[in-house]
Amino acid sequence: MKVLYASSEALPFAASGGLADVAGSLPRAIRNRKVACRVVMPYYSTISEELKSKCKYLLNFTVDLGWRKQYCGVFTANIGGVVYYLLDNEYYFKRGRLYGEFDDGERFAFFSKAVLDLISHIDFIPDIIHCNDWQTGLVPVYLNAFYRNNDRYRYIKTIFTIHNIQYQGKFSDFVAGEVFGLSQNTSNVLEYDGCINVLKAAMQESDRITTVSESYANEILTPSYAFGLHSFLNDNRFKLRGILNGIDMELYNPRTDAKIAANFSENDLSGKEKCKKDLLEQFSVPYDKETPVIAMVTRLVEAKGISLVRDIFEELMKKDIKFILLGSGDKEYEDFFQSMRDKYPEKVGVYIGFSPATASKVYAGADMFLMPSLSEPCGLAQMVALLYGTIPIVHAVGGLRDTIKDCSLGEGNGFTFEYFSRDALINTIGNALRVYGNKKDWTELKKTALKSDFSWKKSAEKYINTYKEI
Numbered sequence: 484m485k486v487l488y489a490s491s492e493a494l495p496f497a498a499s500g501g502l503a504d505v506a507g508s509l510p511r512a513i514r515n516r517k518v519a520c521r522v523v524m525p526y527y528s529t530i531s532e533e534l535k536s537k538c539k540y541l542l543n544f545t546v547d548l549g550w551r552k553q554y555c556g557v558f559t560a561n562i563g564g565v566v567y568y569l570l571d572n573e574y575y576f577k578r579g580r581l582y583g584e585f586d587d588g589e590r591f592a593f594f595s596k597a598v599l600d601l602i603s604h605i606d607f608i609p610d611i612i613h614c615n616d617w618q619t620g621l622v623p624v625y626l627n628a629f630y631r632n633n634d635r636y637r638y639i640k641t642i643f644t645i646h647n648i649q650y651q652g653k654f655s656d657f658v659a660g661e662v663f664g665l666s667q668n669t670s671n672v673l674e675y676d677g678c679i680n681v682l683k684a685a686m687q688e689s690d691r692i693t694t695v696s697e698s699y700a701n702e703i704l705t706p707s708y709a710f711g712l713h714s715f716l717n718d719n720r721f722k723l724r725g726i727l728n729g730i731d732m733e734l735y736n737p738r739t740d741a742k743i744a745a746n747f748s749e750n751d752l753s754g755k756e757k758c759k760k761d762l763l764e765q766f767s768v769p770y771d772k773e774t775p776v777i778a779m780v781t782r783l784v785e786a787k788g789i790s791l792v793r794d795i796f797e798e799l800m801k802k803d804i805k806f807i808l809l810g811s812g813d814k815e816y817e818d819f820f821q822s823m824r825d826k827y828p829e830k831v832g833v834y835i836g837f838s839p840a841t842a843s844k845v846y847a848g849a850d851m852f853l854m855p856s857l858s859e860p861c862g863l864a865q866m867v868a869l870l871y872g873t874i875p876i877v878h879a880v881g882g883l884r885d886t887i888k889d890c891s892l893g894e895g896n897g898f899t900f901e902y903f904s905r906d907a908l909i910n911t912i913g914n915a916l917r918v919y920g921n922k923k924d925w926t927e928l929k930k931t932a933l934k935s936d937f938s939w940k941k942s943a944e945k946y947i948n949t950y951k952e953i
């Protein structure tokens with residue numbers, strides 16, 4: 484079986500969020516299980532020169548996108564055994580950022596069409612095209628509309644993975660014909676709730692829909708989580724599967740990570756203390772061995788539960804803790820955390836921005852990791868925190884519910900709260916601080932965390948079974 488994995492971002496080339504981690508590790512896990520899997524993504528100008536030097540020019544062709552004819556160059560690279568195809572068009576992909584451009588609809592319609600055209604030019608005819616998020620959502624739509632008469636495409640099956648249902652690729656009606664080059668005949672596919680909705684169209688045209696945890700698969704059947712798509716999803720429930728993301732356990736490994744002050748493992752935790760000291764130094768907060776460090780690595784947006792953290796912050800400051808935050812996002816939250824750092828310089832460290840090196844230091848040096856997301860399809864940071872022996876405090880939702888079990892239940896690996904409220908959050912932090920006070924219990928918790936298994940083992944099998952089933 485051959486799988487072509489289409490994604491608008493993938494490590495190591497380009498990342499804006501968790502999708503890049505998945506696209507950078509699942510294909511390898513699938514290949515390791517004897518199923519051929521190649522990745523196709525855009526050749527963004529933001530890719531580092533070092534990585535560009537690993538890409539070889541292969542060929543080019545012209546993509547028909549409505550009345551437009553657009554050049555598409557193909558570069559290829561082999562990363563850890565996985566073949567990547569990177570599709571090049573400077574007009575669309577020579578931009579300062581991956582998304583948020585006025586013409587994202589056209590950029591990713593081009594990409595989706597080019598993914599299909601690519602198949603005519605390479606010696607890899609997939610049985611399955613695995614698409615991710617709305618940016619690749621037109622792949623199954625175009626496939627069914629234009630390509631089925633051609634033998635290479637006749638039997639291709641498609642699976643579509645939702646990484647976050649909030650982002651749907653919604654456009655006004657004229658975009659269908661004028662930009663996507665799709666005719667009136669596809670209006671029942673593209674339209675939903677009075678506009679063009681690429682995510683909905685992708686789900687309708689795919690053979691299977693998956694999302695990134697079992698809990699989220701259930702949640703998106705309800706109005707509170709589906710951003711308007713619950714009734715469509717209920718009608719298409721027979722196609723929907725929840726498969727928990729794995730992570731690259733080699734990339735996030737405190738035993739080998741060169742970005743942290745000292746390496747450590749469950750057999751020798753002394754390095755973790757050095758990392759704590761180094762972390763506080765980096766954030767200019769005085770170090771104190773006994774005081775627990777609660778950390779966040781997050782986008783500063785509503786969905787991550789940031790307003791709840793803001794609401795309890797003064798209360799939190801009454802406790803004997805240090806607080807470290809790494810992230811960026813909405814200006815009001817950035818300003819808030821900076822003002823708290825100015826008010827409590829002995830307790831609070833804030834860095835507005837992101838770098839993988841600083842993130843590693845936070846995961847390694849903190850004692851607790853706070854992730855009170857309002858909604859979380861899977862979540863990556865809580866798993867990374869555990870792998871570094873840092874204990875998560877999370878809202879029990881989506882993938883957080885599926886990966887973190889509360890310690891009060893016996894065999895827990897963190898602290899969770901059910902109701903999204905200030906009281907619940909502050910009480911749960913209180914529970915964590917109590918357990919922290921008991922050295923023996925806390926050490927056990929850290930050791931268990933360091934032994935967590937979030938590899939792709941089980942989930943890669945589930946994807947392969949899904950491919951086989953269709």
Ligand code: GLC
Nearest residue numbers: 501502646647695860861862
């Ligand atoms: C999105 C989701 C996140 C998930 C990631 C990878 O970023 O918000 O929860 O972990 O995709 O699937």
